Each structure stands twice: as structure tokens, then as C-alpha cells.
Amino acid sequence: MRSVLVALFIIVLVVTQSFLLNKATAEFNNLPQADEPTIAVSPSLLKISSVGFEGVMADFIFLKALVYLGSFFERPISEPVKISEWKRLYNLLRSSADLDPYFLDPYYVANGTLTWGAGMVKETNSLLEQGMRYRTWDPLLPFLTGFNYYYFLKNDSKAIELLKQASGRPKASPLYADLAVKLSYKEKRIENTIRFQEFLIQNEKDGYFRKHFEIRLGILKDIQLLEKAVQMYRQRFKTPPNNLNDLVARHILMRLPQDSMGGGYYLDPSGDIRADNEESFLTVFQRK
Amino acid sequence: MITLWPLAVITFKEGIRNRALYGISLIALLLLIGNYFISGMIPQEVGKVTVDMALSTITLSGLLIILFIGINLMAKDLDKRTIYMVLSKPISRSQYILGKFLGMSLLIIVSVSVLSIFALLSVLVNKLTFAAYFQSFSWSSILLAILFNTVMLILLSSLTFLFASITSTSFITLVLTIITFVIGQSLSVVKALVDAPENVGIKISPITVLFVRIFYYLFPNLSLFNINLQASHNLPVSWSYIWWTLLYGIVYTMLVVASSAIAFRKKEFL
Numbered sequence: 001m002r003s004v005l006v007a008l009f010i011i012v013l014v015v016t017q018s019f020l021l022n023k024a025t026a027e028f029n030n031l032p033q034a035d036e037p038t039i040a041v042s043p044s045l046l047k048i049s050s051v052g053f054e055g056v057m058a059d060f061i062f063l064k065a066l067v068y069l070g071s072f073f074e075r076p077i078s079e080p081v082k083i084s085e086w087k088r089l090y091n092l093l094r095s096s097a098d099l100d101p102y103f104l105d106p107y108y109v110a111n112g113t114l115t116w117g118a119g120m121v122k123e124t125n126s127l128l129e130q131g132m133r134y135r136t137w138d139p140l141l142p143f144l145t146g147f148n149y150y151y152f153l154k155n156d157s158k159a160i161e162l163l164k165q166a167s168g169r170p171k172a173s174p175l176y177a178d179l180a181v182k183l184s185y186k187e188k189r190i191e192n193t194i195r196f197q198e199f200l201i202q203n204e205k206d207g208y209f210r211k212h213f214e215i216r217l218g219i220l221k222d223i224q225l226l227e228k229a230v231q232m233y234r235q236r237f238k239t240p241p242n243n244l245n246d247l248v249a250r251h252i253l254m255r256l257p258q259d260s261m262g263g264g265y266y267l268d269p270s271g272d273i274r275a276d277n278e279e280s281f282l283t284v285f286q287r288k
Numbered sequence: 289m290i291t292l293w294p295l296a297v298i299t300f301k302e303g304i305r306n307r308a309l310y311g312i313s314l315i316a317l318l319l320l321i322g323n324y325f326i327s328g329m330i331p332q333e334v335g336k337v338t339v340d341m342a343l344s345t346i347t348l349s350g351l352l353i354i355l356f357i358g359i360n361l362m363a364k365d366l367d368k369r370t371i372y373m374v375l376s377k378p379i380s381r382s383q384y385i386l387g388k389f390l391g392m393s394l395l396i397i398v399s400v401s402v403l404s405i406f407a408l409l410s411v412l413v414n415k416l417t418f419a420a421y422f423q424s425f426s427w428s429s430i431l432l433a434i435l436f437n438t439v440m441l442i443l444l445s446s447l448t449f450l451f452a453s454i455t456s457t458s459f460i461t462l463v464l465t466i467i468t469f470v471i472g473q474s475l476s477v478v479k480a481l482v483d484a485p486e487n488v489g490i491k492i493s494p495i496t497v498l499f500v501r502i503f504y505y506l507f508p509n510l511s512l513f514n515i516n517l518q519a520s521h522n523l524p525v526s527w528s529y530i531w532w533t534l535l536y537g538i539v540y541t542m543l544v545v546a547s548s549a550i551a552f553r554k555k556e557f558l
Contacts, residue, residue, distance in 0.1 A: 044480075044481050047474075050473075051469070051473045052347065052469075052510065052511060053344055053347070053348075054514075054517060055336075055344065055517050058340075059330070059336075059337045062330075063329060063330075066329065100517060100520075102336075102523070103336060104332045104333050104336075105330060105333055108331065
């Protein structure tokens with residue numbers, strides 16, 4: 001009888017403490033909370049305080065950042081995220097990356113949230129550039145940084161440089177090189193584009209893509225020839241040609257080039273040289 | 289040598305029977321089970337976090353074994369004054385220290401081996417569950433990191449014998465061991481800071497620089513044995529690094545054990 005009473009008493013205590021825990025937690029969540037500090041801790045101090053457990057500390061700080069990010073989605077739309085809160089998220093991701101600069105996830109999450117959500121593009125790029133120095137085998141980080149320069153910062157030349165860097169890394173998708181060439185073409189930097197395309201061909205082992213790159217190289221070289229011919233025409237006759245046939249008529253060129261697919265070239269209204277087969281030339285392709 | 293082995297075996301058995309080992313094993317088991325749930329929350333590098341957790345569990349458990357079991361193996365004899373009974377046997381004080389150290393090293397090797405089996409099992413479970421997220425992974429890197437951790441723990445345990453030889457209570461030995469572990473793990477970073485303080489925009493006095501440089505050679509550089517980061521990302525570790533670091537560990541341990549034997553020979557028991 002006594003042991004039954006003791007057991008009942010224990011059960012009542014267990015149930016009561018569960019109920020009280022829920023109540024206390026609910027009350028705690030209603031307490032006014034101070035703004036979290038946005039102080040960035042120096043990497044050296046972080047490493048010293050980790051006492052040899054840098055890797056796992058980086059993992060836990062990253063998890064803390066994820067939980068903190070998750071709290072943003074729990075609040076109503078009428079309560080936007082403050083800049084100080086975005087900065088705290090950045091500091092957490094930065095701390096994780098400082099402790100383990102080879103850890104991909106802080107860079108990945110930073111790029112996905114801080115650029116679009118907070119507009120902290122320069123800070124994100126600085127973080128990604130740190131990752132690029134360590135993760136030298138990874139094409140993803142230069143690609144993401146390149147995208148940020150192109151889309152958010154409107155810096156095409158920097159974007160091209162980073163896409164080229166991405167395409168040179170192991171197991172890089174041909175998409176990176178393809179995009180770099182497209183951007184180069186729009187920048188009218190035919191010489192750089194041709195050099196990049198030649199580099200691409202040298203490093204491409206897949207026959208399908210190699211053939212496609214060689215066709216593109218041929219078109220780019222034709223465009224380069226035509227641009228030089230147009231420049232010579234302007235210098236000689238002090239006026240631009242009406243169309244590319246003028247180059248042959250005025251003996252600047254013996255004949256107009258044709259690409260390997262049988263297409264020709266033309267002068268568009270803005271004075272740029274275009275290929276008839278531009279759509280196939282500039283289309284991003286996928287691996288079979 | 290003949291007298292050393294029985295003493296080492298007795299020390300080992302004493303350590304294995306210590307009840308603190310059950311608590312440490314439980315902590316390790318919980319951490320390794322938690323490895324599955326924690327790694328599952330990571331969006332990309334699940335493999336890296338899995339290996340981090342596994343190796344950190346081994347390091348932490350090894351550290352707890354040294355602090356709660358290793359220190360007691362010798363300090364208990366001193367605290368309870370049973371040392372008189374031990375020294376009345378036909379065994380020199382140096383042999384006593386050496387025998388105890390060998391027993392402790394055996395305990396660390398066996399404990400780390402058992403922990404490693406469970407740690408590798410937790411890594412295997414995660415690898416099978418999240419196979420696509422184990423991009424940079426190598427079993428040999430993990431085994432190398434475990435070897436380095438073992439050498440580091442043996443080195444640290446040798447220091448507990450030195451501290452026990454020169455202090456009067458096990459508590460002071462415990463505190464000194466913890467301080468040495470913290471200093472040992474931080475030495476490389478602190479030295480890099482004092483060598484180039486302008487990189488972080490601070491100024492350091494010449495006396496501080498001198499002290500840090502002295503401490504750098506006096507205290508063991510335990511961070512050299514920490515290649516957990518390299519293991520979790522499968523980064524290359526050169527054979528020369530392995531050779532020089534292990535040699536450093538062995539020589540430093542020999543130096544500490546020899547110093548312990550000398551200190552213990554001169555110790556007066558009141």
C-alpha cells in the first residue's frame with residue numbers, strides 16, 4: 001500500500017512539473033527581450049576560446065545562426081527584420097566561417113539570405129571571398145560571388161573574372177564558362193572572350209561540349225576579324241559602313257566569313273556585329 | 289622492465305574499475321547518438337559535421353578520463369597516504385612513476401580504441417543515411433586524427449604525473465592539468481598574434497612578447513595534434529608533418545616523464 005502511494009505521488013509530481021514547465025516557458029517567451037548584441041568577435045579570440053574544438057564550435061554557431069534565421073520566419077509580416085538583426089545573423093555566420101573557413105554552409109546560407117533579404121551584398125561577398133581562398137576545389141563560391149557582382153552590384157567585369165575562376169575549378173559545371181562567355185560577348189571584349197574560349201577548349205574533356213566550344217570560338221574569331229575590318233573602314237572613309245557587304249565592296253575584305261553552321265554575320269542598328277546563328281551560339285546547354 | 293609491466297597492468301585495471309568511466313562512457317554514447325540528429329540539421333556538409341562530432345567526442349571523453357581517472361591513479365595514493373605502502377615494496381620511485389605512466393597510457397589507448405569503434409559506427413550510420421552529403425570524406429583521415437588525439441592525450445597524462453610529483457593535492461594537479469590543456473591548445477594562435485600584432489590592430493609590450501615566446505617552448509603545443517579540421521574536410525596532411533609532430537609528442541612526453549621521475553625521487557612525504 002505504501003509503495004503504491006509513493007508511486008502515485010511520483011506520477012503526480014512528474015505530471016505537475018511538465019505542466020509547470022510549459023507554463024513557465026510560455027511566460028518566459030512573453031518577457032521583454034533585449035536586442036541581441038551585434039558585436040563581431042575577432043577570429044583569434046574565437047579560436048583561443050574554442051580550446052581545440054574549433055570544428056564543432058563552428059558547427060554549433062552555425063546551428064545557432066540557423067535557429068536565429070528561423071525566428072525571422074515565425075514573426076508576422078508587419079514586424080520586419082531589423083538591420084541589427086541581419087547584422088547579428090551575419091556575425092554568427094562569420095564567426096562560424098572564421099572558426100572553420102572550409103565549412104561550406106555558412107557561406108551558402110549567407111549568400112541565400114543576406115543578399116536578397118538584407119541587401120548586405122558587399123559583406124556577403126567579403127565572406128564568400130574568404131571561402132574561395134580556402135575552398136580552392138569548389139567552383140560554387142566564385143560562381144555565387146560572380147552572380148552577386150553581376151546582378152546586385154552591376155559589375156560585369158568582376159562577374160566575368162569570377163565566373164572564369166569558377167569554370168577553372170575541378171568538377172565545374174559548363175554553365176559557368178558559358179555564362180562568362182555570354183557576359184564577355186555583351187561587354188564587347190572579343191579578345192578576352194576568345195582567350196577564355198581557347199582555355200575552355202584546352203580543359204574540356206567531354207567531346208560534345210568541346211565541339212560546341214570550337215564552333216563558338218570560330219564565330220568569335222570571325223566577329224573579331226569583322227570588328228577590325230569595320231574599324232579600318234571608319235579610319236579610311238571617316239564613316240561607318242551601312243552593312244558588312246560594304247567591307248567587300250570597298251576592298252577591306254576579300255570576302256565575308258561564314259560560320260561552320262553555314263550562317264553569316266550582319267551589322268545591327270547599334271553598330272554591333274551579330275551572327276545569324278546567335279541564338280544557338282549563346283544558348284546555355286545542359287549535359288546530356 | 290619486469291617490475292614495470294605488473295605495475296602498469298595493476299594501474300590499468302584500477303582505471304578500468306573506476307566508476308567515473310561509466311559516466312564518461314554514457315556522455316560519449318549520448319553525444320554519438322546526438323551526432324545523427326545534429327548532423328541531420330545541416331543543409332550541406334553533413335559529412336563534415338558528423339566527423340567533427342565524432343572526433344570531438346573522442347577528444348572530450350579522453351580529456352575527462354585523464355582529469356577524473358588519470359589524476360586519481362597517482363594522486364589518490366598521495367592523498368590517502370597509501371604511497372608509503374607502495375614505496376615499501378622493492379620498486380624504485382622512478383619505476384613507480386614509469387609503471388603508473390605505462391598503465392595510464394594503456395588505459396588511454398584502450399579507451400580511445402573503444403570510443404573510436406562507436407564513433408566510427410556513428411559516422412557510418414550517418415554516411416549511409418546522408419550519402420549524398422559526404423562529398424569530402426576519408427576513413428584514413430579520421431583514423432589519423434584519432435592517432436594524433438591519442439598521442440596528445442598520452443602527452444597530457446604525462447603532465448598529470450609531473451604535477452602530482454610536485455604538488456601536494458590532487459585538486460591542484462587537476463587545475464594545473466586544465467590550465468596546461470587550455471594554454472597548449474591556444475599557444476599557436478597567441479604566438480601568431482604576438483609575432484604580428486599589427487594584423488589585428490593591437491600593440492603588445494616587449495615583455496609580453498618575451499613571456500609568450502618562453503611559454504611557447506615551455507608548454508606543450510597541443511594544437512599541433514589537432515587535425516580534426518583536416519579530417520572533417522579530407523584535407524591533405526603531409527608525411528613530414530605527421531613524422532615531425534609525432535616525434536615532438538614522443539620526445540616531449542619522455543622529457544616530462546623523466547622530469548616526473550626526478551621530481552618524485554626528491555619528494556618528501558609528510
